[in-house]
Amino acid sequence: MSRVKDFKLPDLGEGLTEGEILQWLVAVGDDVKLNQPIVEVETAKAAVEVPSPYAGVVVTIHHDAGTMVDVGAVIISIDTDPGAGPLPVDEVVADHPEVGDLVPPPPPGEGALIGEVGPTGRTATLVGYGPKSVTAKRRSRNDHPAPAPAPVAVATPPPPPATAARVSAAAVGQSAALSAGEVSVLAKPPVRKLAKELGVDLTGLVGSGPGGTITRADVEAATSLAPQAMPASAVPTFSYDPETRERRIPVKGVRKMTAQAMVDSAFSAPHVTEFLTLDITPTMDLVQRLRLLPEFQDVKVTPLLLVAKALLLAVKRNPEINSTFTDSDIVMKEYVNLGIAAATPRGLLVPNIKDADQLSLVQLAQALQDLVATAREGRTTPGDMARGTITITNVGTFGVDSGTPILNPGESAILCFGAVRPTPWVVDNEIVVRQVTQLALSFDHRNVDGQLGSQFLADIARVLSDPATALAWS
Amino acid sequence: MTVAQPAADPHLIQLLTPEGERLHHPDYDVDLTDEEYRSLYRDLVLVRRIDVEATALQRQGELGIWAALLGQEAAQVGSGRALRPQDFAFPTYREHGVAWCRDVDPLKLLGLFRGATNGDWDPEETRFALYTIVIGSQTLHATGYAMGVTKDGAVGSGDVLKDEAVIAYFGDGASSQGDVNEAFVWASVYNAPIVFFCQNNQWGISTPAATQSRIPLYKRAEGFGFPGVRVDGNDVLATYAVTRQALDSARTGQGPTLIEAFTYRMGAHTTSDDPTRYRLSSELEAWKLKDPLERMKAFLFKQQVADASFIEAVEGEADALASRIRKGCLEMPDPSPMVMFDQVYEEMTPLLRTQAEEFATYHAGFAQGGAH
Numbered sequence: 143m144s145r146v147k148d149f150k151l152p153d154l155g156e157g158l159t160e161g162e163i164l165q166w167l168v169a170v171g172d173d174v175k176l177n178q179p180i181v182e183v184e185t186a187k188a189a190v191e192v193p194s195p196y197a198g199v200v201v202t203i204h205h206d207a208g209t210m211v212d213v214g215a216v217i218i219s220i221d222t223d224p225g226a227g228p229l230p231v232d233e234v235v236a237d238h239p240e241v242g243d244l245v246p247p248p249p250p251g252e253g254a255l256i257g258e259v260g261p262t263g264r265t266a267t268l269v270g271y272g273p274k275s276v277t278a279k280r281r282s283r284n285d286h287p288a289p290a291p292a293p294v295a296v297a298t299p300p301p302p303p304a305t306a307a308r309v310s311a312a313a314v315g316q317s318a319a320l321s322a323g324e325v326s327v328l329a330k331p332p333v334r335k336l337a338k339e340l341g342v343d344l345t346g347l348v349g350s351g352p353g354g355t356i357t358r359a360d361v362e363a364a365t366s367l368a369p370q371a372m373p374a375s376a377v378p379t380f381s382y383d384p385e386t387r388e389r390r391i392p393v394k395g396v397r398k399m400t401a402q403a404m405v406d407s408a409f410s411a412p413h414v415t416e417f418l419t420l421d422i423t424p425t426m427d428l429v430q431r432l433r434l435l436p437e438f439q440d441v442k443v444t445p446l447l448l449v450a451k452a453l454l455l456a457v458k459r460n461p462e463i464n465s466t467f468t469d470s471d472i473v474m475k476e477y478v479n480l481g482i483a484a485a486t487p488r489g490l491l492v493p494n495i496k497d498a499d500q501l502s503l504v505q506l507a508q509a510l511q512d513l514v515a516t517a518r519e520g521r522t523t524p525g526d527m528a529r530g531t532i533t534i535t536n537v538g539t540f541g542v543d544s545g546t547p548i549l550n551p552g553e554s555a556i557l558c559f560g561a562v563r564p565t566p567w568v569v570d571n572e573i574v575v576r577q578v579t580q581l582a583l584s585f586d587h588r589n590v591d592g593q594l595g596s597q598f599l600a601d602i603a604r605v606l607s608d609p610a611t612a613l614a615w616s
Numbered sequence: 617m618t619v620a621q622p623a624a625d626p627h628l629i630q631l632l633t634p635e636g637e638r639l640h641h642p643d644y645d646v647d648l649t650d651e652e653y654r655s656l657y658r659d660l661v662l663v664r665r666i667d668v669e670a671t672a673l674q675r676q677g678e679l680g681i682w683a684a685l686l687g688q689e690a691a692q693v694g695s696g697r698a699l700r701p702q703d704f705a706f707p708t709y710r711e712h713g714v715a716w717c718r719d720v721d722p723l724k725l726l727g728l729f730r731g732a733t734n735g736d737w738d739p740e741e742t743r744f745a746l747y748t749i750v751i752g753s754q755t756l757h758a759t760g761y762a763m764g765v766t767k768d769g770a771v772g773s774g775d776v777l778k779d780e781a782v783i784a785y786f787g788d789g790a791s792s793q794g795d796v797n798e799a800f801v802w803a804s805v806y807n808a809p810i811v812f813f814c815q816n817n818q819w820g821i822s823t824p825a826a827t828q829s830r831i832p833l834y835k836r837a838e839g840f841g842f843p844g845v846r847v848d849g850n851d852v853l854a855t856y857a858v859t860r861q862a863l864d865s866a867r868t869g870q871g872p873t874l875i876e877a878f879t880y881r882m883g884a885h886t887t888s889d890d891p892t893r894y895r896l897s898s899e900l901e902a903w904k905l906k907d908p909l910e911r912m913k914a915f916l917f918k919q920q921v922a923d924a925s926f927i928e929a930v931e932g933e934a935d936a937l938a939s940r941i942r943k944g945c946l947e948m949p950d951p952s953p954m955v956m957f958d959q960v961y962e963e964m965t966p967l968l969r970t971q972a973e974e975f976a977t978y979h980a981g982f983a984q985g986g987a988h
Binding site: 149150151152153154155156177187188189190191192193194195330331332 | 669672674675676677678680681884887888889890892893897
């Protein structure tokens with residue numbers, strides 16, 4: 143029997159097919175004891191520490207932290223008899239073809255099994271225990287002769303057909319043993335998750351919790367040192383140079399995409415920004431009244447919702463604003479996919495509400511709520527962000543009055559909604575306190591003239607200053 | 617013996633403080649021999665070790681799932697040891713400690729969670745019913761059984777060594793189930809010889825117990841017309857004393873009792889659950905200070921009932937037990953597909969027999985090995 147034992151990722155919940163390696167707690171060359179925690183794995187259900195099923199010395203770590211691994215794929219190999227001297231070469235290589243070869247040659251006798259492994263090489267485990275369920279194959283039947291001559295298989299039973307698991311393991315894990323020298327870090331799963339979202343490298347932190355555990359506060363403190371949040375998809379690698387006292391953060395992921403989009407937009411579309419300060423007290427009152435209506439019991443009514451509605455009504459009156467300028471054509475959109483700029487843990491994202499102009503106010507409220515929740519949870523998909531036609535950026539939530547927003551590429555207008563403040567305001571020649579805000583509209587001056595832009599902005603303001611206008615226009 | 621501060625909750629029956637100080641209670645007390653004290657501690661340690669090993673085996677892909685009892689050892693061992701041999705226990709799926717007290721081999725529990733068996737201990741012989749996965753339904757089974765015990769005339773003869781009692785285990789989550797409340801009604805009006813043993817481990821998966829009841833759970837019994845008590849479920853002595861008394865009350869014909877064992881599920885609901893998503897670690901830390909094993913160990917040392925060599929010997933025994941169940945689990949044969957026909961009816965129906973034959977023929981039709 144082989145000295146080196148492979149440990150395959152088990153189904154840690156019920157019916158899971160994959161898990162992400164969060165962190166290795168051991169490195170190649172480490173002694174491990176039976177049931178010693180060796181790796182933290184996060185599945186769709188839970189982040190758990192997995193204990194070693196073998197005692198011995200770690201020979202190979204097959205998947206780096208951060209990798210999604212199929213259930214049934216070998217994740218670690220352990221020499222269970224390290225006292226017996228160095229490993230023979232064939233133990234290291236031949237037994238672990240995925241280390242050297244991506245696709246191992248079929249073991250002898252495997253011929254009888256051709257075509258019997260599922261086409262994806264992957265079998266969902268419903269309530270599986272152990273790797274057998276993953277390498278599930280159909281047994282050949284007497285009345286359906288197997289493609290290859292059966293006698294071989296009958297005379298010498300084939301070795302466990304681990305091809306499926308090995309191929310998928312190899313396809314996922316490109317490297318082995320890269321985790322060597324990684325320091326184990328103490329932090330609870332929610333803290334790890336937070337760190338991952340904020341792009342903080344836990345190995346670089348000193349924990350202030352009990353026993354050196356890294357706490358939420360430690361992670362948050364680390365992000366304030368690094369003002370630019372890293373995208374979650376990037377492997378966080380900060381390089382801090384104590385001499386220059388500068389920290390370099392690689393430009394990738396959402397940050398890179400944002401930068402590219404901003405440059406594309408700013409240097410291709412000539413931007414004009416117009417401002418309008420207005421009294422939106424009636425809108426703020428309406429927000430309060432809508433909240434009391436039974437129709438809005440389950441959704442959030444916010445000033446942003448009414449700004450969005452006002453914009454949609456204004457688009458209806460000024461359809462040319464909802465268009466894309468290309469060198470040959472101006473593409474007029476007969477649908478409004480309303481983008482909402484959202485600050486998320488991953489960075490700035492602009493998911494949009496598809497066909498927002500077709501939605502009732504309740505549906506719009508629900509869509510806004512879902513969009514924000516999805517973005518905050520980091521689940522916004524590329525599809526959610528594609529094909530936007532016009533955008534709102536709500537800088538008011540940061541307490542900012544206004545700005546000159548840059549167009550989302552491919553769109554002709556973006557509305558900036560500032561903070562709403564109680565402000566002295568002249569009404570009937572008297573100074574009274576009113577809820578006042580500022581709207582800023584940037585538009586693409588290639589296809590939107592000053593008149594159209596101004597009219598569009600003024601229309602939005604009309605609805606917000608007097609929501610009854612909405613009834614007149616709908 | 618030093619007089620320790622009483623428990624903070626005046627209604628919580630406690631005989632052993634978290635610091636291992638022995639308290640006395642006017643209604644409930646125990647007077648055990650040193651040997652019995654040591655043996656209770658041994659059970660706590662062994663039960664925890666079984667649980668820890670099973671959890672590891674699940675993480676290693678050897679069990680489909682495991683419902684850990686970590687933190688509830690005293691509630692289970694205390695109540696399990698209070699059972700007299702003739703008593704019958706109806707468990708949920710987490711009563712590994714009670715199973716241990718009923719001499720059910722832990723490997724039989726593992727076989728169930730491995731999918732190798734359907735739970736192959738003999739409920740008649742062990743007086744321990746098969747695990748129930750459906751939440752709360754076993755309380756009805758237990759109540760029906762207890763009503764049967766009355767009809768058998770096995771109650772109230774005055775001989776505690778002969779008269780029978782039934783115990784039904786359930787949790788705080790199940791207390792909201794209709795089944796449990798129906799069982800209370802039936803047990804009450806039929807004066808059934810049953811003890812409802814609720815381990816309030818504070819969490820029904822992710823639902824906090826506080827959101828399930830406006831009053832402490834033990835007080836619900838009053839509305840059904842039988843007594844309810846709250847015992848420190850992390851105190852093996854108090855749990856033993858209270859359960860023993862409730863069982864004896866039942867067997868002497870005085871009807872049901874609800875025991876709320878106030879305890880804490882220190883681990884996940886099952887291995888498919890991640891408690892860090894819904895509860896604070898500070899809560900877990902607070903309960904760790906009330907650990908059932910630590911207080912018993914402290915008591916043994918303080919009373920000089922046991923020394924370090926005893927503790928070490930129990931640890932050694934626990935390690936050996938863990939190795940045995942690990943080995944046994946890995947060697948467990950896969951079940952034959954035909955088993956499903958064997959364990960449904962006492963006598964197979966003709967239709968089922970035909971199906972079984974067809975199924976056997978189908979499996980025999982494979983080139984390699986046939987049914988396995």
